[in-house]
Amino acid sequence: MNWYGIRAIYKFEMARTWRTLMQSIASPVLSTSLYFIVFGAAIGSRMGDIDGISYGAFIIPGLIMLSLLSESISNASFGIFFPKFSGTIYEVLSAPVSTFEIVAGYVGAAATKSMVLGCLILITARFFVDYEIVHPFWMLAFLVLTALTFSMFGFIIGVWADDFQKLQVIPLMVITPLTFLGGAFYSIDMLPEPWRTVTLFNPVVYLISGFRWAFYGVADVNVGISLGMTLLFLLLCMTGIWWIFRTGYRIKT
Amino acid sequence: MEPIISVKGLGKTYAGGFTALKNVDLEIRRGEIFALLGPNGAGKTTLISIVCGIVNPSGGSIHAAGHDILRDFRQARSEIGLVPQELATDSFESVWATVNFSRGLFGKAPNPAYIEKLLRQLSLWEKKDSKIMALSGGMKRRVMIAKALSHEPSILFLDEPTAGVDVELRQDMWEMVRGLRESGVTIILTTHYIEEAEEMADRVGVINRGELVLVEDKNTLMQKMGEKELSLHLPEPLPGVPETLADLPLTLSDDGSQLVYRFDIKSSDTGIAELLRRLNEASIDFRDLHTRESSLEEIFVGLVRGARSESEEQLTKEAQE
Numbered sequence: 248m249n250w251y252g253i254r255a256i257y258k259f260e261m262a263r264t265w266r267t268l269m270q271s272i273a274s275p276v277l278s279t280s281l282y283f284i285v286f287g288a289a290i291g292s293r294m295g296d297i298d299g300i301s302y303g304a305f306i307i308p309g310l311i312m313l314s315l316l317s318e319s320i321s322n323a324s325f326g327i328f329f330p331k332f333s334g335t336i337y338e339v340l341s342a343p344v345s346t347f348e349i350v351a352g353y354v355g356a357a358a359t360k361s362m363v364l365g366c367l368i369l370i371t372a373r374f375f376v377d378y379e380i381v382h383p384f385w386m387l388a389f390l391v392l393t394a395l396t397f398s399m400f401g402f403i404i405g406v407w408a409d410d411f412q413k414l415q416v417i418p419l420m421v422i423t424p425l426t427f428l429g430g431a432f433y434s435i436d437m438l439p440e441p442w443r444t445v446t447l448f449n450p451v452v453y454l455i456s457g458f459r460w461a462f463y464g465v466a467d468v469n470v471g472i473s474l475g476m477t478l479l480f481l482l483l484c485m486t487g488i489w490w491i492f493r494t495g496y497r498i499k500t
Numbered sequence: 501m502e503p504i505i506s507v508k509g510l511g512k513t514y515a516g517g518f519t520a521l522k523n524v525d526l527e528i529r530r531g532e533i534f535a536l537l538g539p540n541g542a543g544k545t546t547l548i549s550i551v552c553g554i555v556n557p558s559g560g561s562i563h564a565a566g567h568d569i570l571r572d573f574r575q576a577r578s579e580i581g582l583v584p585q586e587l588a589t590d591s592f593e594s595v596w597a598t599v600n601f602s603r604g605l606f607g608k609a610p611n612p613a614y615i616e617k618l619l620r621q622l623s624l625w626e627k628k629d630s631k632i633m634a635l636s637g638g639m640k641r642r643v644m645i646a647k648a649l650s651h652e653p654s655i656l657f658l659d660e661p662t663a664g665v666d667v668e669l670r671q672d673m674w675e676m677v678r679g680l681r682e683s684g685v686t687i688i689l690t691t692h693y694i695e696e697a698e699e700m701a702d703r704v705g706v707i708n709r710g711e712l713v714l715v716e717d718k719n720t721l722m723q724k725m726g727e728k729e730l731s732l733h734l735p736e737p738l739p740g741v742p743e744t745l746a747d748l749p750l751t752l753s754d755d756g757s758q759l760v761y762r763f764d765i766k767s768s769d770t771g772i773a774e775l776l777r778r779l780n781e782a783s784i785d786f787r788d789l790h791t792r793e794s795s796l797e798e799i800f801v802g803l804v805r806g807a808r809s810e811s812e813e814q815l816t817k818e819a820q821e
Contacts (some may be wrong), residue, residue, distance in 0.1 A: 251605075251606075251607050251609060252606070252607050253602075254604055255605045260599075262597070319774050333588055333591070334584075336586045337554055337582070338582075338588075338605060338647065340554045341554055342577060342605040342606050342607075343575075343606060344607075349785050441635055493821075497730040
């Protein structure tokens with residue numbers, strides 16, 4: 248195992264975060280805080296509880312998940328896209344590092360960044376609303392699994408994208424709508440049929456539901472199914488990455 | 501001695517159907533400077549990229565320092581450093597950070613003393629904290645070399661190392677390459693500057709249309725394939741080559757003041773004595789004469805043209821059949 252190689256990629260990616268602190272950390276924390284102020288403190292105070300949870304507290308897991316998904320994808324996709332764009336990818340490809348080590352470096356750094364961000368949002372939320380975490384271990388497990396899975400997904404997008412526009416298409420056009428419609432701001436039980444059934448085809452529903460269960464012990468779908476779906480998506484992403492390196496898709500000619 | 505790089509039957513056909521390399525066999529000796537020459541699109545960069553692991557081969561095998569580049573990729577790649585043609589750098593990183601990144605990527609423990617020595621050798625020490633985007637083109641090129649040498653490789657690939665650099669820096673680079681060779685590093689360089697190969701290489705390989713046309717010791721090549729020119733400076737310009745000398749391989753300079761005679765240095769009879777006798781008979785005097793050997797560039801152009809006309813002949817023959 249080339250530990251120095253993994254560390255080099257990881258450190259390099261983390262160094263980029265410190266260089267772009269405003270964009271990487273401050274900006275997402277600020278925008279999520281605005282959600283808490285508007286939906287949590289202002290509008291939320293005039294709304295009833297959902298499943299016995301105040302509206303401000305109810306949206307915390309969904310908002311963290313929204314940031315976690317979008318930041319994991321954007322960090323990992325940019326991390327691998329930029330070396331392709333600038334040509335510095337030659338060095339990674341010619342180094343004695345395996346597929347696993349490359350992915351560990353890039354995805355590890357992207358997941359770390361988004362987990363730090365998730366924790367910062369959680370701390371920030373405390374300034375606006377009260378919340379509790381009933382299952383802290385599972386909260387952490389869902390946080391780590393989701394960050395890893397979506398960082399891998401971001402890595403795939405970064406390999407696939409051949410221009411900056413494509414880099415933004417999936418997070419903005421797919422992930423954000425799926426998160427908004429995946430129960431971030433409401434319980435899917437509030438939806439009438441057939442929309443409730445249709446929503447179950449949205450994979451983000453399971454992530455938010457499982458995460459919310461870790462906070463408050465209530466969920467839209469069974470937590471086992473949520474965990475299973477998260478692991479399934481992780482497996483799909485791992486398979487995608489394995490295929491990319493096996494075929495050299497958009498990395499090697 | 502076992503070659504440090506051994507390429508056997510290497511082929512590369514890209515997805516679009518373009519064949520970049522055809523059954524290439526090549527051996528690089530330990531400690532030599534090997535120059536790979538070839539026109540644009542000949543397959544030089546593809547060959548280097550395959551050895552370094554950037555491009556997948558379609559067929560054949562490659563061993564670097566005794567390791568198969570696919571099966572034992574870790575051992576093989578840790579022996580190789582690459583300076584690519586393009587100035588691909590992390591613009592926002594400092595020189596120190598990017599060189600240390602490269603060392604780590606190649607699996608080596610941090611060694612600040614070695615990196616300092618390397619940066620000093622490449623006159624980069626004063627710039628170690630500068631961001632790469634703030635450096636000149638020449639400095640960036642040095643950073644690329646520092647990155648390639650950061651893990652102490654025994655094989656160094658230089659793909660067009662002096663493309664776009666000024667004369668002074670080019671001389672410095674040549675000096676540095678010689679220094680590396682003296683320290684035991686094997687160097688393989690591709691270049692468009694034939695004088696670069698002529699100046700530095702121990703052996704020369706010529707690649708054209710994906711085929712290795714020849715591999716030869718540089719001096720032997722120049723001796724074997726070189727033509728010599730004898731130039732006669734005339735006191736009075738001539739309007740043309742005199743008819744009495746028309747059967748000789750003579751040309752007249754544009755201003756008519758020089759007669760140039762080409763001869764084969766391998767031949768036992770160069771024809772010089774005959775030329776001088778006939779000049780005397782024709783009462784053509786000359787005030788000075790000098791000889792010049794053909795350069796590697798002329799040999800290279802001759803080889804590439806020869807290969808091209810051979811393949812065109814082959815195509816015509818096939819079309820006729």
